[in-house]
Amino acid sequence: MLEVKLTPAGYLKQYQQVKRDELEKVDCEIQLELQHENTNSFDSKALQVIYDGIVIGYIQKRFSDANNTDEIEDYCFSGGVVNKLEMTYKNGVFEITT
Numbered sequence: 001m002l003e004v005k006l007t008p009a010g011y012l013k014q015y016q017q018v019k020r021d022e023l024e025k026v027d028c029e030i031q032l033e034l035q036h037e038n039t040n041s042f043d044s045k046a047l048q049v050i051y052d053g054i055v056i057g058y059i060q061k062r063f064s065d066a067n068n069t070d071e072i073e074d075y076c077f078s079g080g081v082v083n084k085l086e087m088t089y090k091n092g093v094f095e096i097t098t
Contacts, residue, residue, distance in 0.1 A: 002075050002096045006049055006057035020056040029090040034059075036082040045073050049087065049094070059096075 009017050023030060033050040037058075040046035047059040059076075061069040076083055076096065086097050 002072070004072065004094050004096055005060045005063070006094060007060050009057070012055075012057060016054055016056055019051055019054040023051050023056060023089055024092070026089075027091075029088050032056075032087040032089055032094075034082075034085050034087050034096070045077055045082075047076060047082070051089075 009020055035048045037046040037048050038044055048055050049057050061072050083098050088095050
């Protein structure tokens with residue numbers, strides 16, 4: 001299990017922000033979809049997080065106080081191919097499991 005953060009909501013379009021806000025108000029565990037966006041010009045290993053068919057952000061790898069790129073990529077990818085992953089949101093926490 002790997003606990004992750006999403007990119008700030010400020011990068012999202014309004015309808016995406018609304019969907020993310022909706023998710024963050026739910027009290028039960030929610031299954032989310034992860035999609036490898038290999039055509040992303042900023043990050044060839046970008047992982048989109050999708051809730052109810054709408055992208056609500058990307059897995060954030062770098063923060064002001066840490067760079068978790070290697071840890072996240074090692075957990076999520078094998079030989080450049082995304083592993084079979086599941087993602088959940090519960091009580092304010094986003095988690096990825098293999």
